[in-house]
Amino acid sequence: MAGRDTTHFEITPDVLLKAYACGIFPMAENADDPALYWIEPEHRGILPLTGFHVPARLARTVRTTPFTVHVDRDFDGVIDGCAAPATDRDRTWINRRIRKLYRGLFDRGHCHTVEVYDGDALVGGLYGVSLGRAYFGESMFHRARDASKVALVHLMARLKAGGFTLCDTQYVTEHLRTFGAVEVPKKRYQRMLEEALTGEADFFALRTEPPVSGDEALAILDSD
Numbered sequence: 001m002a003g004r005d006t007t008h009f010e011i012t013p014d015v016l017l018k019a020y021a022c023g024i025f026p027m028a029e030n031a032d033d034p035a036l037y038w039i040e041p042e043h044r045g046i047l048p049l050t051g052f053h054v055p056a057r058l059a060r061t062v063r064t065t066p067f068t069v070h071v072d073r074d075f076d077g078v079i080d081g082c083a084a085p086a087t088d089r090d091r092t093w094i095n096r097r098i099r100k101l102y103r104g105l106f107d108r109g110h111c112h113t114v115e116v117y118d119g120d121a122l123v124g125g126l127y128g129v130s131l132g133r134a135y136f137g138e139s140m141f142h143r144a145r146d147a148s149k150v151a152l153v154h155l156m157a158r159l160k161a162g163g164f165t166l167c168d169t170q171y172v173t174e175h176l177r178t179f180g181a182v183e184v185p186k187k188r189y190q191r192m193l194e195e196a197l198t199g200e201a202d203f204f205a206l207r208t209e210p211p212v213s214g215d216e217a218l219a220i221l222d223s224d
Contacts, residue, residue, distance in 0.1 A: 011036065011097070013104035020131055023186070023193055025170065028095040031083060036097055044189040045169035045181055047137075052156045052221055053180040061146050062153050062214035067123070069154045069211050070115045071203070075106045078113040078125040081141035094139070102138070105129060112203050114155045116147040123147045126155060130203055134166040134196035135159050150214070152179065157217035162205035166196035 011026065019025060019038065026036040054062070079102065083094040105111035110131060116124040124147025126140035135155075142148035159167055168189075172181045184192065206212050206220075 011101060013101060013108060013110070016101055016105065017110060017129075017131060020129055020134075020136055021193075021197055023190055025136065026098070026101070028093045028098060031092050031095045033095060034097065036095075039170075040186070041171065042186050043172075043183040044186065045172040045176060046184055046189070046192070047156065047167040047169055047176065047179060047181050049156065049160050049164060049167060051180055052160075053178070054153055054218065054221065055178060058146065058149055058153070059218060062150055062218060065146070065150060065214060067116050067118055067144075067147065067150055069150065069217075070117065071158070071208055072106075072113055073115055074122060075103060075111070075113050075127065077122045078115060078127050078141075079103075079139075081122065081125060081143065082127065082139035084141065086141065102127065102129075114151040114158070116142075116144075116151050118144055118147075124151050126151045128155075130164075130201070132197040133164050133199050133201040134168060134193060135164050135201075135203075136168045137170070153214075153221070154212065154217050157212070157220040158203060158206050159201070160223075161220050162203050163199075163201040164196075165201075166192055168193075 024038045024040045027039050028036055079099055083092045102111050111127060111129050113127045114125055115122055123144035124142035128135050128137040140148040140151060169176055169181055172183050
């Protein structure tokens with residue numbers, strides 16, 4: 001369900017956090033449209049932190065890839081990657097207002113990136129919003145095979161290690177279903193969100209340097 005056009009309504013990072021706490025989030029029609037719309041889906045996508053499924057081929061890639069994974073190093077690079085055209089999309093919903101708002105959340109410590117590098121080159125990543133013990137995934141991208149999937153595996157390990165209880169994907173795609181994503185009705189989601197907003201999680205419970213290895217990330221996901 002989409003809400004009204006918020007072109008003439010000032011949305012600040014604080015307003016955005018309050019919206020997430022109510023179960024809604026903004027989107028734009030495309031990068032050139034200055035309008036934002038509040039979205040509240042009737043069914044919400046969730047990635048389980050317990051039982052997150054890593055396909056065998058991807059697990060081998062995570063263990064053996066030469067990629068290195070960092071967090072919160074290059075927000076602008078990640079959002080540029082997420083906004084760029086790709087083979088599965090020719091336009092993006094990330095407009096200037098989205099960039100400014102989420103940059104504001106990043107500067108306040110409520111938006112986090114997971115970044116995948118091949119040498120010094122940023123080849124994949126994702127970003128999302130953290131609030132309480134909830135993480136709201138926004139977008140991901142890749143310029144090298146499996147780079148966004150590697151980022152997702154490392155994200156889920158970090159969320160699990162940090163005490164998060166909810167990973168919201170907004171919607172469920174066939175791609176996310178391979179990792180165990182499910183849809184939950186709005187009322188159930190609201191209960192899950194209310195519980196997740198009590199208490200605090202720590203996105204940096206895992207170290208940032210040296211980078212966490214693929215073996216370490218998989219071991220965390222395999223633990224009870």
